Amino acid sequence: MALLAGCSAPREESSTAQQRPANFPAAIYAKPNLQRSLYQLDSASSMVQIKVLRGGAMAKFGHDHIVASRDIQGYLLLGDNNACRADFYADINNLIVDDPVLRDRANLLTTPSEKDIAGTKTNMLISLQAEKFPFVQLQSLDCSGALDGQPVTTSISLHGVIQEQQLTMTVARPNTNSVVISGSFAILQTDFGIEPFSVFNGLLRVKDRLEISYQLVARRQ
Numbered sequence: 001m002a003l004l005a006g007c008s009a010p011r012e013e014s015s016t017a018q019q020r021p022a023n024f025p026a027a028i029y030a031k032p033n034l035q036r037s038l039y040q041l042d043s044a045s046s047m048v049q050i051k052v053l054r055g056g057a058m059a060k061f062g063h064d065h066i067v068a069s070r071d072i073q074g075y076l077l078l079g080d081n082n083a084c085r086a087d088f089y090a091d092i093n094n095l096i097v098d099d100p101v102l103r104d105r106a107n108l109l110t111t112p113s114e115k116d117i118a119g120t121k122t123n124m125l126i127s128l129q130a131e132k133f134p135f136v137q138l139q140s141l142d143c144s145g146a147l148d149g150q151p152v153t154t155s156i157s158l159h160g161v162i163q164e165q166q167l168t169m170t171v172a173r174p175n176t177n178s179v180v181i182s183g184s185f186a187i188l189q190t191d192f193g194i195e196p197f198s199v200f201n202g203l204l205r206v207k208d209r210l211e212i213s214y215q216l217v218a219r220r221q
Contacts, residue, residue, distance in 0.1 A: 021135045029075040039076040039218035051211040058204040063112040066102045076218045084143040092130045097121040123197045161192040184213040
C-alpha cells in the first residue's frame, strides 16, 4: 500500500514502477499544504482491464485476450468546493496478458497456450513501441463533475499521442480516507497512431477498438 509519508511529500511509488513519466507533475502533489486533500493510488487494490478482440476473415483461428495493469500509480486531489484533479500512469512493460482468472471472469471462448500468450505480449509491446513510449497516462485537471456523476474531460496519453475523452465514472467514498473510482470506456488504437497487429494481410487481426474497464482505489493517511 502506497500512503503518504510525513507531512510534506508523498512517498515514492512502488518499486514495480522503476520511474515515472518525465512530464509527470510530481511537484504539484508534493506541496506541504495538501495533506488533507491528497490521495495516492493504492496499486495493490487497483486494476485496469483491457479486452482485446480478434477480427478479420480468419478470426476463428485467433484468440481474444485480456490485458491488465495492477501497477497503476498516481494521485488524486480533492480540495474545497469539490475541486478535483487527477494524474495517473502505468508502465506498459508491466502489463499482464491473459491472467487465467481474468480470462475466466470475462468468459472468453478460446484457451491460448503459454506460447500464444508470450507471443501476444511480444507483439503488443512492438505495436505500442513500448521501448520508446513506456507509459500510458491519464490526466484530469477538473474531475469535480465525477463527484455528481457527470462526464469528466480526461486526457489520455499513449504512444506519444494525447487524446481527450469525456469519461463517465462512479466515485464511492467507503470511508473518510478512501476513494474508489470505477467505470469503463473504449478507445481506437488508430486514434493514437497505433497500427493494430495483423497477419496474413489482415485476414487475422486485432480489432481497432479496445474495451477498457477500471477500478482505482486511492487513500490518504
